[in-house]
Every structure is written in structure tokens, then in C-alpha cells.
Amino acid sequence: MNDKFMPNALMFYREVTPPEEIAHLVLSFWEFAVKSESCEPIIHEIFPDGCISILYYRHQNFVVNTLFINALTLEIFKTEVYAGDVFWGMRLSPAACAHVLRLNPAEVQPESINDSEKFAHLTEGLLEKLVACRNFEEAIKIYETQIKTLELAPRDVDGKVAEAVRIIEENSGELKISEIAKILGLSARQLERRFGKSAGLTPKQFVRARRIRAAAVSLVEETEMNWANRAAAMGFADQAHLTHEFSTLTGRSPNSFAERVKKIEYGKLVK
Known part of the structure; x- marks a missing residue:
């Protein structure tokens, strides 16, 4: 970008x-x-x-x-x-x-x-x-x-976990963990165990964190997008679910989060 x-x-x-x-x-x-x-x-x-x-x-x-x-x-x-x-x-x-x-x-x-x-x-x-x-x-x-x-x-890195990370990044955390596991040919429990061993987080925890990052990137790139459309683009059921997630992870409302993001000038971001 x-x-x-x-x-x-x-x-x-x-x-x-x-x-x-x-x-x-x-x-x-x-x-x-x-x-x-x-x-x-x-x-x-x-x-x-x-x-x-x-x-x-x-x-x-x-x-x-x-x-x-x-x-x-x-x-x-x-x-x-x-x-x-x-x-x-x-x-x-x-x-x-x-x-x-x-x-x-x-x-x-x-x-x-x-x-x-x-x-x-x-x-x-x-x-x-x-x-x-x-x-x-x-x-x-x-x-x-x-x-x-x-x-x-x-070959020293768990290829399944690497692929899971790639899928999560490409989809901004939109896919369910069960769907990611199915793509990888693993059960959800197998993916959770292997992901936790490599990353120190469960796949769900990583998805939650990357969704917040995806929101920040979206705010930088798509400044005119409203929160309802942004919630849909990020895989939330509706804006209320997005608002709850923001409050839980950042202690801020989406609009308050946006104000913090805008206090920083951004160069290129890795997507």
C-alpha cells in the first residue's frame, strides 16, 4: 500500500x-x-x-x-x-x-x-x-x-501451522478454525495443539489479534468505509459483534480505536 x-x-x-x-x-x-x-x-x-x-x-x-x-x-x-x-x-x-x-x-x-x-x-x-x-x-x-x-x-518449521498463518492473514481472520483445519487436513484439536506448540497461542487467539490488526490496516487504506461494511469485510456477524470484540481487546469503541490509529503516520504495511 x-x-x-x-x-x-x-x-x-x-x-x-x-x-x-x-x-x-x-x-x-x-x-x-x-x-x-x-x-x-x-x-x-x-x-x-x-x-x-x-x-x-x-x-x-x-x-x-x-x-x-x-x-x-x-x-x-x-x-x-x-x-x-x-x-x-x-x-x-x-x-x-x-x-x-x-x-x-x-x-x-x-x-x-x-x-x-x-x-x-x-x-x-x-x-x-x-x-x-x-x-x-x-x-x-x-x-x-x-x-x-x-x-x-x-522443513524445520511446522508446514501446517505456516499454512494456517497464511490462510488467516489472507482472510483477515474471517474463516472459522474448523474450516481452516479442514483445508489443512487436520482436526480442529490437532490444529490447536500444533499451532499452540509453535506459536504460543491457540488459532482462535491468533485470529482475534489479527482481526484487530486487519481493522487498523483497513482504517488506513479504506478511510471512507463505514463500520457496518468493515464488520462484514472482517467476517463479523454484524457491527455489534465487531464493537464487542474491540471493547474486549482494546478497551475502546471502534470510533475511539480509529482516532488512535489516525494519530500515526503510516508507511507501507505488510498484508
């Missing part, structure tokens, strides 16, 4: 598709930056996306440089961000998450991983290389090189 410029947006966000050779491991690379000229903090709300990211945080004066990992959650996360903050992230594919992290993704807690022993196989030397990057494009190359050192081939 083309860049979308929001009037008076104080924050910027964009995503980049990974190259084919690591697409089985990485869902996307992303950048988030705060453009405000004010010294006052901005309350930023991060909505659930059903994925784990390895992310690097820096401030433009380079005083702060930190590696983080986020946890899987279906709850909104609020944080304070400041002018000059920059985040460069690598969003892991749910199908490969357990293999990349070498542990159950459901056990991951949000934390700084600068000196983490349990993630040393993934982060050794990474912080120093990212600190030296001048821009997001250079950071992507560093992430690509780092994850290739794991030597995980497509």
Missing part, C-alpha cells in the same frame, strides 16, 4: 516484507518513530498483534540503546514515548516462533535481552551491530544476517 500521511501525526510506523529465504521465520520488519518536537511524553497504545518481536530501541542522541522482546498478549499495552525515540523490530512468524526462540513462546515475558543467556543464540553481537546502523534499511540487513545464523530451513 502507498504511504498514508495523517495531518499533525506525531508518530510514524512502517513495515517491510522479509526476503523469501527467511520468510518462513519472519513475518515482517517494522519501524516506529516519534516525530514530536515537544519534550512531554506521549501515551502510546500498542494493540495486540499475536506475534513476538525482537526489537531495538534507541533515542536520537544515542544515549539509550536496548534490545527487547515482547510477550504474547491479547491485551492493550500502554507506554510513554518521547520525541526522538526510534524502534526497529523483527516480527517472528508464529509458525517458527518456538524454533527461533528455542522455548515455548507462551513462556516469554517482556524484558530487556541485552545480556540474556536464554536468547544468546539469537542476540549475540546484535546490539552492537544495530547501534552502528544509520537507518532502518541497515538494521533490516543486520536482522536478516542474524537470523540466518540459526540455519533453520523451511
